[in-house]
Amino acid sequence: MAHGSGPSVAARDDLAGVVDLFEWLTRAELSRALSELAFKQRTEADEAAIDAAIGLAVDEYALVPAPDGALSGDDVTGHTAESTALAVGPAAFPTLPEGAEDLPHILDVPDRGVDREALADAVLDRLRREAVTAIDEGDAERLETLADVTYDVEAWAPVDVGPVRTRILAEVDE
Missing domain, CATH: 1.10.10 (Arc Repressor Mutant, subunit A)
Incomplete structure (x- = not known):
């Protein structure tokens, strides 16, 4: 740095x-x-x-x-x-x-x-909140970043990010 x-x-x-x-x-x-x-x-x-x-x-x-x-x-x-x-x-x-x-x-x-499970739950909650905010604000750049993050989360922890990704991708594709 x-x-x-x-x-x-x-x-x-x-x-x-x-x-x-x-x-x-x-x-x-x-x-x-x-x-x-x-x-x-x-x-x-x-x-x-x-x-x-x-x-x-x-x-x-x-x-x-x-x-x-x-x-x-x-x-x-x-x-x-x-x-x-x-x-x-x-x-x-x-x-x-x-x-x-x-x-x-x-x-x-x-x-x-x-505790990876508690951390994963917190990350999924944050991802959901940020996706809603980005959708509400029409922030396409943030939605693309969050879409990428959904794949990272899925590989990182045993949480179901499918519904969040589906909603984000529906907005990105509009």
Whole structure:
């Protein structure tokens, strides 16, 4: 995440790789991890670029907000915007950026876990809500992204996304 670099698929998958090291991270912890990586790589951490990359990863379902019910660990509590727990989502292909293997020694994060079934249910609920919003707003670009995500979700978790995909594709095809 060097200064001036914009979010990319590679960055998105690197973010997922960092989160995958810990099972889940808050948005603030992920931002700190990326700043630590930038320091290790002797580049300047650009907070705006980090925030944009995290936002894009969440928008594209590479990282997904995880409800408290899907999380385990000593520090599971209610979350604010900065402490929203993020887990690896269905559109991610997690990769470890250079130096990331040292992050568990640098960050003081307790052992954590994610209940994949509860996370999958939350992702499906979010997908449904976002599809309705995109349909209501006539947002064809978002609908195409969400249509792609339905295939990722189906491969990622044992949930039935068929009805959501059918509704999205009916709108896209109009």
